[in-house]
Amino acid sequence: ELKVEQNPLFLSMQEGKNYTIYCNYSTTSDRLYWYRQDPGKSLESLFVLLSNGAVKQEGRLMASLDTKARLSTLHITAAVHDLSATYFCAVDIVQGTYKYIFGTGTRLKVLA
Amino acid sequence: GAVVSQHPSRVICKSGTSVKIECRSLDFQATTMFWYRQFPKQSLMLMATSNEGSKATYEQGVEKDKFLINHASLTLSTLTVTSAHPEDSSFYICSARVGLSGNTIYFGEGSWLTVV
Numbered sequence: 373e374l375k376v377e378q379n380p381l382f383l384s385m386q387e388g389k390n391y392t393i394y395c396n397y398s399t400t401s402d403r404l405y406w407y408r409q410d411p412g413k414s415l416e417s418l419f420v421l422l423s424n425g426a427v428k429q430e431g432r433l434m435a436s437l438d439t440k441a442r443l444s445t446l447h448i449t450a451a452v453h454d455l456s457a458t459y460f461c462a463v464d465i466v467q468g469t470y471k472y473i474f475g476t477g478t479r480l481k482v483l484a
Numbered sequence: 485g486a487v488v489s490q491h492p493s494r495v496i497c498k499s500g501t502s503v504k505i506e507c508r509s510l511d512f513q514a515t516t517m518f519w520y521r522q523f524p525k526q527s528l529m530l531m532a533t534s535n536e537g538s539k540a541t542y543e544q545g546v547e548k549d550k551f552l553i554n555h556a557s558l559t560l561s562t563l564t565v566t567s568a569h570p571e572d573s574s575f576y577i578c579s580a581r582v583g584l585s586g587n588t589i590y591f592g593e594g595s596w597l598t599v600v
């Protein structure tokens with residue numbers, strides 16, 4: 373059974389600081405996805421990582437993928453209050469059927 | 485761009501009644517759609533995978549007789565919560581996969597279900 377775990381589950385940080393969210397998954401996959409969710413809303417796609425070593429950056433967020441370690445990171449640089457949200461990683465696999473499984477989520481709160 | 489529309493966005497129903505949630509892909513064909521349930525401050529839990537023209541594949545622990553999924557066309561999947569109870573109150577999100585082998589997934593806006 374595929375398990376996707378994120379660390380930390382909750383993160384409170386000051387504006388201007390840097391931090392990294394980790395996403396570990398338990399089975400082989402070459403693809404990983406990051407999403408943002410604001411309270412009461414659906415998901416906003418942030419990054420699609422399609423191969424080992426993939427790195428993508430958008431603004432203050434940068435995501436990377438190490439398929440050998442089954443690890444992805446989401447790095448936050450100089451956090452601002454607007455980044456406060458819940459961040460999910462997701463992995464897709466074929467286990468009989470195609471499945472798209474989400475990580476446990478990281479609730480980020482950036483304090484002004 | 486591609487859009488997945490869910491309806492209704494919010495619904496309140498009485499205990500014991502059934503409620504249907506629709507998920508439509510507006511400008512692409514979705515051979516596969518997924519249904520998720522999300523309780524407050526928790527992750528999205530995959531309930532079932534819905535393939536057009538065939539029976540849905542349910543995840544372990546999800547009651548198929550309670551959560552009826554129909555994927556009658558390439559643009560529409562429905563989730564019916566039968567005999568709803570307050571513990572079924574949750575945020576339900578659908579998503580649709582583009583094409584047969586693509587890795588592009590689009591998510592609906594979600595549906596808040598409150599059972600009173």
